[in-house]
Every structure is written in structure tokens, then in C-alpha cells.
Amino acid sequence: MTDIPSPLALAQGLIRCPSVTPDEGGALAYLAGILGLAGFAVERPVFSEAGTPDVENLYARIGGAGPCLLLAGHTDVVPPGDAAAWRHDPFGGTLEGAELHGRGAVDMKGGIACMVAAVLGFLRRRGPDFGGSVAFLITGDEEGPALNGTVKVLAWARARGERFDHALLGEPTNPDRLGETIKIGRRGSLTATLTVHGTQGHVAYPHRAENPIPGLLRLAQALLAEPLDAGTAHFDASNLEFTTMDVGNPASNVIPAEARATFNIRFNDRWSPGTLAEELHRRLAAGAGNAVRYTLDVRPTNAVAFLTEPDAFVHRVADAVEAETGLRPALSTTGGTSDARFIKEACPVIEFGLVGRTMHQVDERVAVSDLDRLAAIYGRVLDAYFPADAAPQKRA
Numbered sequence: 001m002t003d004i005p006s007p008l009a010l011a012q013g014l015i016r017c018p019s020v021t022p023d024e025g026g027a028l029a030y031l032a033g034i035l036g037l038a039g040f041a042v043e044r045p046v047f048s049e050a051g052t053p054d055v056e057n058l059y060a061r062i063g064g065a066g067p068c069l070l071l072a073g074h075t076d077v078v079p080p081g082d083a084a085a086w087r088h089d090p091f092g093g094t095l096e097g098a099e100l101h102g103r104g105a106v107d108m109k110g111g112i113a114c115m116v117a118a119v120l121g122f123l124r125r126r127g128p129d130f131g132g133s134v135a136f137l138i139t140g141d142e143e144g145p146a147l148n149g150t151v152k153v154l155a156w157a158r159a160r161g162e163r164f165d166h167a168l169l170g171e172p173t174n175p176d177r178l179g180e181t182i183k184i185g186r187r188g189s190l191t192a193t194l195t196v197h198g199t200q201g202h203v204a205y206p207h208r209a210e211n212p213i214p215g216l217l218r219l220a221q222a223l224l225a226e227p228l229d230a231g232t233a234h235f236d237a238s239n240l241e242f243t244t245m246d247v248g249n250p251a252s253n254v255i256p257a258e259a260r261a262t263f264n265i266r267f268n269d270r271w272s273p274g275t276l277a278e279e280l281h282r283r284l285a286a287g288a289g290n291a292v293r294y295t296l297d298v299r300p301t302n303a304v305a306f307l308t309e310p311d312a313f314v315h316r317v318a319d320a321v322e323a324e325t326g327l328r329p330a331l332s333t334t335g336g337t338s339d340a341r342f343i344k345e346a347c348p349v350i351e352f353g354l355v356g357r358t359m360h361q362v363d364e365r366v367a368v369s370d371l372d373r374l375a376a377i378y379g380r381v382l383d384a385y386f387p388a389d390a391a392p393q394k395r396a
Contacts, residue, residue, distance in 0.1 A: 004120045006372075010113035011105065015102035015104050020078070020079050023076075024075075028075060032058060038120055039062050039123070040060040044056055047152040047156075052148060053144075059135070059138075060136040063134060067132045068162075068163060071115045071168055071170070072137045073108050075104070085362045090103040098368050100371070105365050106172045106356055107356065108353060111171065112138065118375045118382060131386050146342075157346075158346070164347040166350075167349040169343065170351070171338050171353050171356075174353070176357065178370045182352045183351035184309075185234060186303075186337055188266070188306075189266055190299070191301070192262070192277075194216070194260065194296055196219065198215070198255065199257065212258055215288070215294065221287070223283055223284065228271070228276075228279070231268060234307055236334060237268070244261065269306070271305065305333075308349060308350050313385075314331065316384045320381045
């Protein structure tokens with residue numbers, strides 16, 4: 001490749017692909033063309049799951065020796081909503097002043113653009129025999145069910161004998177300024193529905209009915225009476241939040257038969273889904289006594305708390321961030337879930353990307369200067385990960 005596209009040009013090219021989950025929208029084809037010209041072996045596996053749409057993904061690798069650095073992300077985006085509410089076409093990739101506008105500018109087409117620009121620059125400096133391998137894993141299923149994306153690409157790659165030493169996920173990690181935060185783990189997520197059973201009846205004859213609503217309030221209080229924990233060395237305290245309470249009763253003179261509440265828990269590394277479910281049942285049994293009839297439905301989850309211990313790789317990334325921004329990034333485990341929860345099964349993974357302030361919003365946008373600096377940070381990571389005087393490692 002003679003001319004290396006800038007992070008801005010790459011981000012514009014990706015934003016102009018309307019890749020709302022699960023549509024590929026041309027984004028993976030765009031990346032495949034660029035990476036193929038740079039010497040990557042590119043594949044685009046499609047995976048399926050009953051009840052969900054098929055999803056196309058991209059896997060690209062250059063180099064056959066170790067170590068192998070995996071660069072991961074997603075080109076699918078959330079819907080733009082009312083396009084008329086945007087200042088610019090959400091899929092126009094419009095440059096306004098010093099900012100690039102469009103759906104995915106932050107989450108996370110901008111981050112992928114910076115990764116690609118950094119790798120192309122690295123290959124220009126070092127050539128294809130740089131003492132290791134670089135792989136891209138780009139999914140089209142992160143904003144959706146996350147069933148036919150990263151988790152299946154990793155299994156597919158493992159079955160082919162692909163191995164990774166470390167992974168860098170380009171999700172937007174910084175709250176306000178580029179350089180503030182590296183994510184070294186994530187809390188888990190567990191959702192459950194509590195149903196209290198009563199007996200329907202006329203409000204004028206309460207002795208012939210059993211109102212489930214007081215019982216629901218009683219059990220909700222039992223769940224919230226004590227904190228789940230006080231946090232751990234790298235994690236905030238786990239929190240339980242009720243998201244809906246529902247009776248579904250349109251009549252004001254009828255005592256309902258059931259009342260339901262759904263809640264979500266973001267939990268730290270003190271808990272597993274199993275031990276957390278046990279604690280919920282314990283609290284509910286104590287709160288109900290013999291007075292409240294209820295059932296608890298705990299949904300299966302693939303979002304389990306995990307931590308990547310701060311090692312040499314974490315410090316290499318932190319050093320690169322500090323060199324470009326002047327900020328020493330905090331090592332954090334805050335925020336929602338990401339595909340790092342799947343990648344951790346293959347190798348240690350951390351996350352560092354753009355400022356996430358406008359992600360999923362109308363007029364999502366990114367500063368062009370942040371694109372340039374993030375690409376430079378990724379370039380420093382590559383130089384540190386593959387030092388010029390290191391011998392490549394042969395794979396067994």
C-alpha cells in the first residue's frame with residue numbers, strides 16, 4: 001500500500017457504511033479491502049443462532065510467529081433514531097470544524113480507524129517481518145445479542161489453532177479526556193424477575209382475596225436492606241437496581257393476582273452468577289417467611305466479572321497513553337459490559353479507546369485531534385510490543 005489513509009479518512013469511510021446491528025452495511029468489506037492490500041490474510045465468517053439474525057464478522061492476521069497481539073472491536077452501531085434530529089446525516093461522516101460527526105464516530109468506528117491507521121504505519125516502518133503477529137477481530141454483533149460475533153469467532157479461531165498472547169479492545173473508555181482511563185476488567189451483569197403470587201378479588205371484599213403488592217414491596221425491601229458488598233481492590237461495590245415494577249391491572253376495583261419486579265445487578269469479583277443467585281434466594285426466603293408466596297426467575301448470563309491483573313502489557317499501554325497525552329491513565333473496571341468478557345477466555349485483555357461522552361447520542365461526534373492521538377498511542381503500543389531487537393517466538 002503506497003498511501004496510508006489517515007485516521008480521519010478511515011473513520012469517515014466506516015461511518016458512511018450504515019451498519020446498524022445486524023447489517024454489515026459495507027463496513028467489513030471496507031476494512032477487508034484495506035487490510036488485504038496491506039498483506040493481511042482476511043476472512044469474513046458468518047455465524048448463526050436459532051432465533052437471531054445471521055451475523056458477518058471479520059478476522060484478519062499478518063505474521064505467523066509469536067507473540068500475537070489481537071486488536072478487537074465492532075463495526076455495528078445502534079440505530080440513529082430520528083435522523084432529522086441530527087445536525088448532519090448520521091451516516092454522512094461529516095466534518096464540522098474540528099469534529100467528525102456520525103453514528104459510530106465514538107462507539108466504535110473511530111477506534112477501529114485508529115487501530116488500522118496505527119497498524120498500517122507500523123508495517124510501513126517495520127515491514128511484514130516485525131517479529132510477531134497482529135490479528136484483527138471485528139464483529140458485527142456487539143450492540144445486539146452478542147451471540148454470533150466475538151464469542152463464536154474466538155471458538156472458530158481456536159479450532160483452527162489460532163493463539164493470542166494479549167488483546168487490546170478499542171471501546172471508548174475515557175469519560176472526558178483522552179488518556180484518563182484504561183479498562184482492566186468489567187463487572188458482571190445479572191438480571192432477574194421476582195413474581196409475588198396472590199389471589200384476585202374485589203377491593204370491597206379484601207378478605208376473599210390476597211393482594212400481592214404489599215408482598216412485592218416487602219421482598220423488594222428485603223433485597224435492598226443490606227449492601228451486597230463494599231467493593232474489592234479493583235472493583236466498586238456491587239449494586240442491585242430495580243428497573244420495573246409491574247402489575248398489569250387496568251381496573252381500580254380489582255385486587256390483582258400477581259405483581260412482578262425486574263432488577264439488574266452489576267456485580268464484582270466477589271460473586272459468580274451462582275453464588276449471587278444463592279444470596280438472592282436467601283434474602284427473599286428470610287423476607288417472605290410464611291407470609292409471601294413468590295417465585296424468582298434468574299436469567300442466564302454470559303457477563304461475569306473479570307480482572308486482567310496489571311502486568312507488563314498493561315503498563316506498556318499506560319506508558320504509551322502517558323507519552324502522547326501527558327496523563328497517567330487510571331486502571332478501571334467501571335462501566336457496562338463489552339466483548340472483553342469473551343476475549344478474556346482466550347488471552348489477557350484490556351480496553352482503551354476514545355472519549356465516550358456522545359456515544360449512542362444524537363450528534364455523536366469525535367475530535368479529529370483525538371483520532372490522531374489515539375492512532376499515535378496505538379502505534380506506540382505496537383512498537384513496544386514488538387521491539388525491533390526481539391527475536392520472534394516459534395509456535396508449537
